[in-house]
Amino acid sequence: MPPPGRRFLGRLPLPEYRYLADALRAETLGGVLLLVAAVLALVWANTPLSHSYETVRDFHFGPGSLGLRLSVEHWAADGLLAVFFFVAGAELKRELVAGDLRDPKAALLPVVAAACGMIAPALVYTLVNTVGGGDLGGWAVPTATDIAFALAVLAVLGTALPSPLRAFLLTLAVVDDLFAILIIAVFFTSDLNFLALGGAVAGLVVFWVLLRHLRVRGWYVYVPLALVIWGLMYNSGVHATIAGVAMGLMLRCHREEGEEASPGERVEHLVRPFSAGLAVPLFALFSAGVAVGGDALADIFTRPETLGVVLGLVVGKAVGIFGGTWLTARFTRASLSDELAWSDLFAVSVLAGIGFTVSLLIGELAFTDDPxxxxxxxxxxLVGSLLAVLLAAVLLRLRNRVHVRLLAEEERDEDLDGVPDVYQQDDPAHHQRLADSYEKRAAEHRARAREREDPGAGDA
Structure with missing residues (x-):
């Protein structure tokens, strides 16, 4: 009889559970701000005030002598998003040294799922545009997942989603970000300025030596150095956000003896609020402001380039992630956790079709010659992401009652020691604390019962 396969989407280790809870709180708030910024941009660009929106968006400033006199929109896309990708690089590094991606067997499933979740949308876009005679240059637009937006949707629609599914979505998005970074670096790099690129690489080497070997501390050292590296990377022809990723990957994210948190965790904790609360919402504000009148919406479903993006996000993402996960489980003899169903995973796969921040960025890079x-x-x-939200909402609601029960079991803390009971099932001290807690509550219940029977007993 063949040996049983391992299970996936099971209960997380306690450190991962706590890290996930902290990350979800930050990403969820950032997603809400991102949504507000996107709505504000759409309103601003589709009212009589649209002229002022264009004026602000296209206003240029910066040191022209350094090749950095850019529009507000350009500063948001190339400058502020470098901070977003710095955090993405730090998250990826942490996953590689302390998270699910550390174990090759555990990493296989989210890596394959993310890869299939990018290949399938690209194939859908290519097929639609090959048949319709459209521009194949936008194949990468529907390949990205916006984790902040997706988690913001979960905060509203999937509040009871068990943590293993949330962790799968978070890990999937981290790997997705890595692939998106590679796509930007390989396919959207203009003519190279090797002198500027060499300067950027030299700056990264200095960053590495200061950080990892000399262990210099102080933001006043790294922030100016990061700005120099970013400026050189921008002028090299490589997309400037790659500088942010590279610096994020250089952080030390493993804990040494006596450390409560690694330097990477501390830096990420400090930078993430700026990224989620300011950088990404400002990018959305100056990138999502497009005209969406009746004719424009109709064109989305008739023009092959835009139809390919919509179908890539809604159909390609769901089929790719779910299909890749199912095939990996099938051929590696892994099995789904008993508490979850494949329909849960399909709902998360549909939710991953929210391709906002990076999809908007790639859309700008892919069609620079046709505003x-x-x-x-x-x-x-925007339309594809909205359809993914609506479909995922329906699918999540169908299993909401089961999710509520699973989450209640996952978070139960009867002895009120701050650690969920599921992590202490084999701890005798935990069982003693439970017994003491039950006895205390029983005594309080008996005292209240006597008080009701004889109101004067308590005074006596």
Whole structure:
């Protein structure tokens, strides 16, 4: 009889459970701000005030002598998003040294799921545009997942989703970010300025030596150095956000003896609020402001480029992630946790079709020569993401009662020691604390019963 396969989407280790809870709180708030910024951009760009929106978005400033006189929109996309990708690099590094990606067997499933979740949308886009005679250059637009937006949706619609599914979505998005970074670096790099690129690489080496070997501390050292590296990377022809990723990957994210948190965890904790609360919402504010009138919405479903983006996000993402996960489980003899169903995983796969921040960025890079098509593709990203939200909402609601029960079991803390009971099932001290807690509550219940029978007994 063949040996049983391992299970996936089971209960998380306690450190991962706590890290996930902290990360979800930050990403969820950031997602809400992102949603508010996107709505504000759409309102601003589709009212009589649209002229002022364009004026602000296209206003140029910066040191022209350094090649950095950019528009507000450009500063948001190339400058502020570098902070977002710095956090993404730090998250990826942490997953590689302390998270699910540390174990090759455990990493296989989210890596394959993320890869399939990017290949399938690209194939859907390519097929639609090959048949319709559209521009194949936008194949990468529907490949990205916006984790902040997805978690914000979960905060509203999937409040009871068990932590293993949330962790799967978070890990999936981290790997997705890595693939998106590679796509930007390989396919959207213009003519290279090797002198500037060499300077950026030299700056990264200095960053590494100061951080990892000399262990210099102090933001006043690293922030100016990071700005120099970013400026050189921008002028090199490589997309400037790659500088943020590289610096994030250089952080030390493993804990040494006596450390409560690694330097990478501390830096990520400090930078994440700026990224989620300011950088990404400002990018959305100046990138999501596109005209979405009746004719524009109709064109989304008739023009092959925009239809390919919508179908890539809604159909390609769901089929790719779910199919990749199912096939990996099937051929590695892994099995789903007993408490969950494949329909739960399909709902999360549909939710991953929310491709906002990076999809908008790639849309700008893919169609730089056609501003009108760029705006139409951005509108398609918004429509595709909205359809993914609506479909995921329906699927999550179908299993909400089961999710509520699972989450209640996961978070139960009868002895009120701050550690969920499921992590202490084999701890004799935990069982003694439970017995003491039950006895205390029983005594209080008996005292209240006597008080009701004889109101004067308590005074006596």
């Amino acid at each position: 009108r098509l760029t705006d139409e593709v951005k509108a398609a990203v």
